[in-house]
Amino acid sequence: MTHRTKGSRKRKAEDEHDDDSTNKKVRKRTNEVFRYDTLPNLSVAEILTASRFGMRTVAISVGSGANQKTFDAHEDLLTSHSDYFRAAVNGSWKEATLRNVGLDDEDPEAFQVFYKFIYSGSVFSAKEGDHKKKKAASSSENDDEWKRLASCWILGERLLSTTFKDAVVDAIIAKHHVKRQYPIGMDIEIYPNSHARSRARKLLVDLAVWKWDDQTLEQQLKEDTSRFEFLYDVAAALGKIRRTGCQGASPLDGTTCIYHEHEADGKPCYKTMFR
Numbered sequence: 057m058t059h060r061t062k063g064s065r066k067r068k069a070e071d072e073h074d075d076d077s078t079n080k081k082v083r084k085r086t087n088e089v090f091r092y093d094t095l096p097n098l099s100v101a102e103i104l105t106a107s108r109f110g111m112r113t114v115a116i117s118v119g120s121g122a123n124q125k126t127f128d129a130h131e132d133l134l135t136s137h138s139d140y141f142r143a144a145v146n147g148s149w150k151e152a153t154l155r156n157v158g159l160d161d162e163d164p165e166a167f168q169v170f171y172k173f174i175y176s177g178s179v180f181s182a183k184e185g186d187h188k189k190k191k192a193a194s195s196s197e198n199d200d201e202w203k204r205l206a207s208c209w210i211l212g213e214r215l216l217s218t219t220f221k222d223a224v225v226d227a228i229i230a231k232h233h234v235k236r237q238y239p240i241g242m243d244i245e246i247y248p249n250s251h252a253r254s255r256a257r258k259l260l261v262d263l264a265v266w267k268w269d270d271q272t273l274e275q276q277l278k279e280d281t282s283r284f285e286f287l288y289d290v291a292a293a294l295g296k297i298r299r300t301g302c303q304g305a306s307p308l309d310g311t312t313c314i315y316h317e318h319e320a321d322g323k324p325c326y327k328t329m330f331r
């Protein structure tokens with residue numbers, strides 16, 4: 057009897073304990089459900105993205121007319137990669153209240169590359185059919201990817217995005233190494249849209265000095281006098297090499313940080329942000 061009583065008391069205690077832990081489990085599950093319920097109509101993929109990048113998004117309309125495209129991007133990512141968006145979202149601009157930014161003059165194709173970059177850390181600039189004709193291995197005039205990369209760098213300059221500009225510069229160097237090509241004429245787009253001490257200018261000059269063959273150099277020097285500033289920089293760099301000697305390997309074979317702008321801006325290299 058005593059034993060039974062003890063047993064039933066014990067069972068009662070166990071039952072209460074079971075009830076208690078069941079209640080705890082139910083509460084925990086309810087909390088989980090409640091937490092998910094606070095994210096309205098989101099798929100699991102969207103919930104995972106939201107937890108990584110924050111909940112607030114901004115709609116960006118890029119281009120005009122039939123060419124216009126709209127991108128929904130997470131505010132935290134936009135503002136960490138672009139001082140332009142930081143001002144647009146946090147500032148007193150009308151965009152700050154509308155959470156809608158219009159970039160009518162920008163190229164949607166280049167923006168697409170920026171958009172993918174802020175989520176991945178990679179520059180996806182190649183497209184099917186970029187290299188239209190198989191000419192000499194060094195030819196770049198028929199390869200649209202060089203033009204797209206130039207547009208991307210210019211977009212990075214306008215969006216005040218050091219990370220994107222530096223990543224585009226790395227993509228140019230990587231394409232040069234992998235495809236064994238060098239860009240010709242990229243200066244026509246980048247020089248008018250950059251300042252004199254820009255690292256992208258340094259890269260274009262180094263590519264011309266270290267990689268162009270004699271024939272290309274001679275052709276380009278003759279061809280277009282509107283490129284005076286670029287050709288002046290190339291001549292100055294060649295003169296320096298002549299005076300001091302080549303002194304080892306091409307600078308293009310070393311660290312690409314010499315072509316990045318993060319140091320001048322007092323920011324870390326974009327590569328450290330995507331590890």
Ligand SMILES: [Zn+2]
Pocket residue numbers: 222312313316318325326
């Ligand atoms: Zn760097």
